Amino acid sequence: MTQPERKKRITIKDVAHAAGVSTQTVSRVMNKFAYVSDETRQRVEVVVEQLGYRPSTLARSLIQQRSFTIGVVTFGLKYIGPSRTLNGIADMADELGYMLLMKELVDLDTESIEEVIESLLARQVDGILWAVPEIGDNRNWLTDRLxxxxxxxxxxxxxxxxNVPSIATDNYSGAVMATQHLLECGYKNIGHISxxxxxxxxxxxxRGWSDTLIKAGLDASENRCAEGNWSSASGEQAFLQLLQTFPTLDAVFVANDxxxxxxxxxxxxxxxxxxxQLAVAGFDGIPESAYFYPSLTTVFQNPQMLGEQSIQYIVEMIQARQENRSxxxxxxxIQPNLTVRESTSLV
Amino acid sequence: MTQPERKKRITIKDVAHAAGVSTQTVSRVMNKFAYVSDETRQRVEVVVEQLGYRPSTLARSLIQQRSFTIGVVTFGLKYIGPSRTLNGIADMADELGYMLLMKELVDLDTESIEEVIESLLARQVDGILWAVPEIGDNRNWLTDRLxxxxxxxxxxxxxxxxNVPSIATDNYSGAVMATQHLLECGYKNIGHISxxxxxxxxxxxxRGWSDTLIKAGLDASENRCAEGNWSSASGEQAFLQLLQTFPTLDAVFVANDxxxxxxxxxxxxxxxxxxxQLAVAGFDGIPESAYFYPSLTTVFQNPQMLGEQSIQYIVEMIQARQENRSxxxxxxxIQPNLTVRESTSLV
DNA sequence: TTCCATTATGTTATCGATAACATGTTATCG
DNA sequence: CGATAACATGTTATCGATAACATAATGGAA
Structure with a gap:
């Protein structure tokens, strides 16, 4: 059983009082400001140590109008891609001294978007990372609101x-790589599961798939493509459909692993x-794809790196604004790259 | 090119001034306090709307000593399990009106742990969710620090x-279920990849595996088990090893999918x-496991629910402390459950 | 009619820190 | 040796809100 005992927070005043100096001097010591005598500095440091004083970032954020916090809005965290991106985001944020305030979007309607933005702003975030995939017209709000x-x-x-800063994996060029590779392997009837x-x-x-085929003088008409919803279940459905609409299929580029x-x-x-009889190429490069049977040729994207670079990018933006630079x-x-495995090449 | 234009934040003072009332009255309106006349309330609300005023949660947190923010410390976000848990955490936090301040642990040493805790406390979190798997003695710090x-x-x-609040999937009972199931299918030489x-x-x-076998009067000695590191690559290694040390193997319970x-x-x-010739049962129940070839019998755990319940639990704790209740x-x-598929049963 | 509870609103203190300004003390230099 | 810069420290204002207290008007109950 936990007793509801409460210790009062140690504040800068407590330290100042105990060390016999003003709070300003304590602040100077904590922030390593130059004009403090060695003697005073040491005295204060000892007291800080003894009392276990830690400045309140909250109070500091209020006066400095800067929180060293970045709001991250996510969607579909349950999928592995976004969550690995988040991992990269978290690591780089840590490295650059920022914390993350997280919000997972549940709905994509304008109201919930507005609410999320407001709640982040109310907490004085220094910037917002909008890690939500673009779906349909869910970016329309941006025009008016941004x-x-x-x-x-x-x-x-x-x-x-x-005029809108963004960062993304180059999906188009990844798709081109995969399709090109299938062509180079000699396949001519290349379908797509999107x-x-x-x-x-x-x-x-x-688009990467169809452009590449057309450029090679091949057919990329609609019957050679079937639509899934990223899930394995939908992939199965789409494949069955494709076998019907495109019986001569000898290779397929599938939009995810x-x-x-x-x-x-x-x-x-x-x-x-x-x-x-059938070559299969995927997209994403999830770790397990190397252990499919046969192992899967796939376009490897690096969501971790995407996350890292996005933090770097937004921190640049924050700093520019801070220093009033344009x-x-x-x-x-970010360029993905092709990993060739058994599912497209005879080893 | 973005111009570094800066609009000043609208504060409660601006609203008070524009509406010709005191800031206290505005505060009362915002917090739906009873003793405000309808006339004043409306006047203030109009101004709030016009100016687009949103109270600063930051300032409020400072005076109220309460931030409605929960610190979440994660580790291994790049794995799908933890990230789905985080998804549940995020959803439930949203539902209960809390935000999440996230920190991904990079190292598990005591210093970095201390640093993470301090940085969360400095931001006045109301509670901390320690979503880091227990590895080796990485919980030793807890005794002194908690x-x-x-x-x-x-x-x-x-x-x-x-005296330490915790929440977890019941791994032991999940393992028992899987092993029991293999026994019921008639397999006698059941190995384990841990x-x-x-x-x-x-x-x-x-432990779930070995206890169940021993209880059934069967052998669960060390040569019947091989150790992996959760990755598919290590699983392959462990399996090869097991085939050597335990050639009569006819079923294997594998610690993850x-x-x-x-x-x-x-x-x-x-x-x-x-x-x-060989039955295979997994653990986790990742969505893809239904599409392995053959589809995988596995112990389904619900990381999403784990996340949700953990937020509910900690919010209970926060409220208890707030109201000074013990x-x-x-x-x-949380109980997992067994999903039987092709890899252990002849359909 | 007086008194007190209820309603309505304002004033001042406070949360925990830093910014901005002020003041006094030492060095330094011509 | 006096002016001036560099150093050392303190005081007051401020960030944006709410808590705590104060004040005034209204409206029954005694």
Whole structure:
């Protein structure tokens, strides 16, 4: 049983009193300000140590109008990609001396978005990382609202827009790599299983596939593509559909590894040999993909790095604003790379 | 290019001035205090709306000594389990009106732990959720330090200790279920691939396996177990080792699904039929496990729910302390359940 | 009619720190 | 040796809100 005993917080006044100096002097010692005599400094430091004094970041944030806190708005944390990005975000934030105030979006409607933004601003965050995938028109609010947010906002995984800072994996170029690779392996009838088509990332991956085929003089018509929703279950459905609409299929570029997993399984069941009769390439490069049977060729993206770079980027923005410098708004891209494994090449 | 234009924050003073009342009255309106005349209330509300005033949670936290913020300390976010737990944490926190201040532990040494705790306390969190798996002696600090932390601390995934609130999945009983199931299917030579043995969860799962076998009068000696580190790669290694030390193996309980994945693959390669010649059961119940080939029997734990309940628990603790009630410290457990699929039963 | 509870609002203190300014003491230099 | 810069420290104002207390008007109950 825990007794509800309460110790009062040790404040700067307690220290000042115990050391026989003013609070300002204690503050100077804590912030390593130069003009403090060695003698005083030591005396104060001893008291700080004895009392176990730790300054209240909260109070400091209030007076300095700066919290060294970044608001992170996430969506779909239950998926592994976003959560690994968050990992990168957390690590880099730590390294640069920032804390993270987290909000997971439950709905994507404008009201909840407004509420989330307000609650972050009310807590004086120095910047906001919008780590929510772009789906449908869920970026419309941005046009009206962005200018009136008094701190920098950085968008992850968004279609580049003028005057809006963003950072994303280059999904298009990843898809091109994968499709190109299938072509180089000699496959000609290359289908695609896409993600949900209202997701920007899904569109980009599909565009990479179709552009590459068209450029090679091949067909990329709609019957050669089926839509999933990222889940393995939907991947299975989409694959079955594709086998119907595109029977001569000899290779398939699947928009994520989870869906590719069920393509591999269904191929097994139907005794379709991978890669001899059907090559399969995925996207994401989840660690398990190396242990699929057969191991999966996939476009490896580095969500961890995406997270790290996004913190670096927003901290640059915060510092620029702090120092009243102007700042060039960019859309940054991170290049993925292709990992070739058994599912597309005969070892 | 973004112009470094800065709008001044609208404060309670601005509202008070514009509405011709005192700040106290504005505060009363914002907090729905009763003794305000309808006329005044409306006047203030109009001004609030016009100016777009939002109270500073920061300032409020300072005076009220209460931030409605919970510190969450995580470790291993890059793994899917912890990140889904975080998802549950985030959702429930939102529902109960709390924000999350996040810190990912990089090292597990005492210094970094101390630093993390201090930085959370300096930001006036109302409670701390220690979502770090128990590994080796990384809970030793707790004995000395816990009592001196002025806010409630709840530990996730920890061996129950007297007077320390904790919440965890019941790994032991999950392991018992899986092993029991294998026994019921008629397998007699049941091996185990464990997680890293300094993890509490790994120990519990192994204990569930060995206890069940011993109770059934079967052998659970060391040569029937191999140790992995949760990764698919290590699972493969462990499986190869097990095939050597325990050649008569006809079933294996694997401590997580990722490792089970590579067991399935290696079995394919060696033309060992699953489940006819070798039954495989996993642990975790990741969504993909339903799409392994064959689909994997696994112990389903609900990390999302773990997260939700942990927030509920700590909020109870916070409220108890707030109201100066005493509170019964418990170790809570969440029961997992077995999902039977193809890898252990002939459909 | 007087008194006190209820309602309505304002004033001052406070949370824990730093900013801005003020003042006194030492060095330093021409 | 006096002016001036550098050092050392203290005092007061401030960040944006609420707590605690004070004051005044209203409206029944005694």
């Amino acid at each position: 200018a009136s947010i008094p701190v920098p906002v950085l968008f992850l995984t968004m279609e580049p827009r003028a 993600g949900p088509m209202d997701w920007w990332e899904a569109k980009e991956r599909k 989870q869906m590719a997993l069920s393509v591999l399984r269904e191929a097994h069941r139907r005794k379709i040999k991978v890669p001899e 700042f060039i708004t960019q859309s940054r891209f | 009592a001196s932390i002025p806010v409630p601390v709840l530990f996730l995934t920890m061996e129950p200790r007297a 997680g890293p043995m300094d993890w509490w969860e790994a120990k519990e799962r192994k 990722q490792m089970a994945l590579s067991v399935l693959r290696e079995a394919h390669r060696r033309k060992i039929k699953v489940p006819e 509170f019964i410290t418990q170790s809570r457990f």
